Amino acid sequence: MREEKKITGMGAIPHDGGVAFRVWAPHAERVSVIGSFNGWDGGKHPLQAGENGYWYADVAEAQVGDEYKFLLTTEKGELKRIDPYAREVTSSVGNAIVHDPGFDWQGDDFQFAPWNELVIYELHVGTFNDQDDDNKPGEFASISARLSHLKKLGVNAIQIMPVGEFAGDRSWGYNPAHIFSVEIAYGGPLAFKQFVKRSHQEGIGVILDVVYNHLGPSDLDLWQFDGWCENDRGGIYFYNDERAITPWGETRPDYGRGEVRQYLLDNALMWLTEYHVDGIRFDCTQFIRTVNGVGTQELPEGWSLLQWINSQVAEKFPGRITIAEDLQHNSWLTRDVGAGGAGFGSQWDAMFVHPIRLAVTTSKDEQRSLAAVRYAICYRYNDDAFDRVIYSESHDEVANGKARVPQEISPNDPKGWYARKRSTLAAAMVFTAPGIPMLFQGQEFLEGEWFRDTVPLDWDQKDEFHGIVRLYRDLIRLRLNRDGFTRGLCGQFTQVYHLNEERKVIAFHRWDKGGPEDDVVVVANFFHGPQDGYVIGFPAAGAWKLRFNSDWQGYNDDFHSHPSTDVVAEPGECDGFPFHAVLSIGPYSVLIFSQ
Incomplete structure (x- = not known):
């Protein structure tokens, strides 16, 4: 078959005449695709070697819904690998599924709010609204069941913690095993598309959290994918020296390798193209742009990768937002790429959350610093007040040794007067200071304790503290100038x-x-x-x-x-x-x- 007749794309590409398969495995000696369409027989459908380590085959017998893997013959023997570009998997350690990319997006003409009129609500799919079965995490459909609450509250953007397929059924999501596949325990890719469309119908945009600073580290078929590695590290998708090391394992992608850069760009663009998400939040960008997260050992290729992704998003999807979680004094993240910046639309602002939380959790009035509160209100990274996302609670701020704000204020009485008064004081600062305001799930009804991926929100509190919910609703209404005088x-x-x-x-x-x-x-x-x-x-x-x-x-x-x-x-x-x-x-x- 001549090269120009080959179907473009990576992974499994369904078409009228079957399914085309393409995979990058530069150190493999032979590659074949095995699956339910050929009895898992490695001799029936070999892939042909192409340039730069790519392998390709067009299989007439394969169709949407078939399960498959790649069988790689290497110096280390035969390796069965899940497709790195798999849009759907049976589980993090199962098989890839030939995914039907078709979806009825008809009528989805949603317009994302201008950034100065955004109100973001961060949530975790698995705990936002749990199923009746305590052994199952929440799903996309269970979020849809609460969209009326969010719409009435006034938020116009949901930020979802990562949904890439991870090990097991419960996780925060920051351990992605398959970044192109949607977590099956949440309902999988079709359910996510249905959820995005439903959110748009309610006037609510969807921002997705992605993890590119490390992968896995468990259930990671990308590890030594085609058998090759150096220093007993990760192989072709990862750095194979000390740059591999992150706080979450030695699985930092190799941002200097063109195929890996393309892999990460393709993933970011997939969410915007195939899932119609309205924005992307990048986890821990300091571990993409530096080796150690504090800037003493830069990763220039990581910085240029962020610039490339943001440039492509801005060019192809104007109006969509990209958000960095860097939590450093770094104004370059939200400067234009043309000016040498990374090109993010906004970034999470540690300069706001920490002074505000301290101001309301400090027990003695005389120890509160209003100078620190002023600093939090006025802090800017650049000339745009909305290049920062401001909040008093986020998934990071209410776990890892910290708790929800009412709990921090009154550990022995987190529903009491002091907890209610001072937590809502913090909320009022979030909605009146310049920036993009963000809530964390349940904040509007005084969710206590700390965030865990095994404990669902206590929705009974929505009724118990209906007045506090109204306070948040009134603040959001004023923040968005719904009545025309603010x-x-x-x-x-x-x-x-x-x-x-x-x-x-x-x-x-x-x-x-x-x-x-x-x-x-x-x-x-x-x-x-x-x-x-x-x-x-x-x-x-x-x-x-x-x-x-x-x-x-x-x-x-x-x-x-x-x-x-x-x-x-x-x-x-x-x-x-x-x-x-x-x-x-x-x-x-x-x-x-x-x-």
């Missing part, structure tokens, strides 16, 4: 103009273009007692309506409904403004004003 919360600009360390009050001004229905003033009291007759500056004269009071009793029966009211800003310089007003604010509370 446009400033979607804007680029912030000024922290009042900071009282003694009385623990901070106030800041948010605006987009400025003026009525745009200017927003946020006042936060980080003190256990109310502040009455409190004078602060305002950016304009006249009436300022109170749009939100986190102390409202409707949010919880034992909130005080402190008599905070609309205020009138009168002439008289204060806090650098020519106008001032007198207000009252409850303990551990936030007020939001606009005109």
